Amino acid sequence: MPKTLAKAPQKSRIQHQNQAVILKAALEVFSAYGYRGTTVDQIAVKAGLSKPNLLYYFKRKEDIYVAVLEHTLEEWLKPLRMLDVGGDPFIELTRYISEKLDMSFANPPASRIFANEILHGAPHIQKFLKGPLRELVEEKVKVIRHWIAAGKIKPIDPPHFIFAIWAVTQHYADFSTQVEAVLGSADGKAQVKLAVAEILLRGLKN
Amino acid sequence: MPKTLAKAPQKSRIQHQNQAVILKAALEVFSAYGYRGTTVDQIAVKAGLSKPNLLYYFKRKEDIYVAVLEHTLEEWLKPLRMLDVGGDPFIELTRYISEKLDMSFANPPASRIFANEILHGAPHIQKFLKGPLRELVEEKVKVIRHWIAAGKIKPIDPPHFIFAIWAVTQHYADFSTQVEAVLGSADGKAQVKLAVAEILLRGLKN
DNA sequence: GTCTATAATATGATAGAC
DNA sequence: GTCTATCATATTATAGAC
Numbered sequence: 365m366p367k368t369l370a371k372a373p374q375k376s377r378i379q380h381q382n383q384a385v386i387l388k389a390a391l392e393v394f395s396a397y398g399y400r401g402t403t404v405d406q407i408a409v410k411a412g413l414s415k416p417n418l419l420y421y422f423k424r425k426e427d428i429y430v431a432v433l434e435h436t437l438e439e440w441l442k443p444l445r446m447l448d449v450g451g452d453p454f455i456e457l458t459r460y461i462s463e464k465l466d467m468s469f470a471n472p473p474a475s476r477i478f479a480n481e482i483l484h485g486a487p488h489i490q491k492f493l494k495g496p497l498r499e500l501v502e503e504k505v506k507v508i509r510h511w512i513a514a515g516k517i518k519p520i521d522p523p524h525f526i527f528a529i530w531a532v533t534q535h536y537a538d539f540s541t542q543v544e545a546v547l548g549s550a551d552g553k554a555q556v557k558l559a560v561a562e563i564l565l566r567g568l569k570n
Numbered sequence: 571m572p573k574t575l576a577k578a579p580q581k582s583r584i585q586h587q588n589q590a591v592i593l594k595a596a597l598e599v600f601s602a603y604g605y606r607g608t609t610v611d612q613i614a615v616k617a618g619l620s621k622p623n624l625l626y627y628f629k630r631k632e633d634i635y636v637a638v639l640e641h642t643l644e645e646w647l648k649p650l651r652m653l654d655v656g657g658d659p660f661i662e663l664t665r666y667i668s669e670k671l672d673m674s675f676a677n678p679p680a681s682r683i684f685a686n687e688i689l690h691g692a693p694h695i696q697k698f699l700k701g702p703l704r705e706l707v708e709e710k711v712k713v714i715r716h717w718i719a720a721g722k723i724k725p726i727d728p729p730h731f732i733f734a735i736w737a738v739t740q741h742y743a744d745f746s747t748q749v750e751a752v753l754g755s756a757d758g759k760a761q762v763k764l765a766v767a768e769i770l771l772r773g774l775k776n
Numbered sequence: 777g778t779c780t781a782t783a784a785t786a787t788g789a790t791a792g793a794c
Numbered sequence: 795g796t797c798t799a800t801c802a803t804a805t806t807a808t809a810g811a812c
Contacts, residue, residue, distance in 0.1 A: 398606065400607035414797060416790080425787095479744070482748050484602065497748075520765075523752065524762065524769065535733055538689050541692045545692070546704050560730065563726060563734045566773030567769065568772075621807090622778075623777075
């Protein structure tokens, strides 16, 4: 078997695998310590690579960070996209809140790296916020307005209602340290879901 | 006038004034760049002092940070402390939400430095969270339970309701970049207050 | 109390052997 | 593709003159 044919795919596979390992490690470290609080060495150690080897895959520290952010944002929008104007508002919104809470509990680092980025002025994702995110919100604002116009839910300010859902659901990822400190021990997922859904949705019932 | 008597108070006044200037400058810089993203030099420049001179007042960078945090937290709790069990629940809660939003709009850096600290595991304020904050929440949980028992508001999970208020109100400070990017331009304070109060409180009405 | 100068260290990034 | 060694720089912190 000729070397050239055998090696090319193998290299790609290793590359692909290493990139995934790096992104996973980088997410955890960036999320815990912030952009400048993170050293390339920390990421390399967590990924099981040497620092120069890691920098072979991503030339600069910032490149790793941007790759992690983009990878995370892709997942982030999925639940909101699924909000269906044809469905029952309370079922749709309950599902959305439930999925966002699931994400917060399952992957706090993903929420935190995003929170950290915005907290510091979102220098790397301005375009994303003003483009795809804004368009998606505008689309779902229409969905909520439609439900209001159809008399299915009480009138509410749609964009601020979306902000409220984001704020409350992500609170359980970003501020879990505080939640646990104040509660003593964290409540179960099911209890949190019930409480949050009631707080955010009961006021919409006719 | 003897030197010793004249100088001592003068030094204290300068010290006190410089400390205030340093804390104000440090709040802005730490809030914008995070703990490790901030250099002592940045704070010194913003405070109008030389770096060694600043380090004369606070021996280490971490000391400045802790001082800023403690100073900020003091202000932070005041509105919640004022929640009065004897008052009308809707007036009390509307006032609390309104004051928290005022704080978020007036002083985003104060909210952000706190958010950043918790986001990264709250290494410097663990005791505060598990002590004074927890006690205050427990006290106000009782207030809410009292209102529920008296039939003044519908049943709600009190601690998670407090978390929701924190999450939503602080969202307008911590995530203002995102809010403005999504809305195009930020809505007026009055509109935000109305929307938030409705979202959080309407579900409590009997 | 405040400054200049500098020590001590940490870290991003690269060169070059294998 | 991966490693060791190292450069270049940035940054915390201090020493010591004034």
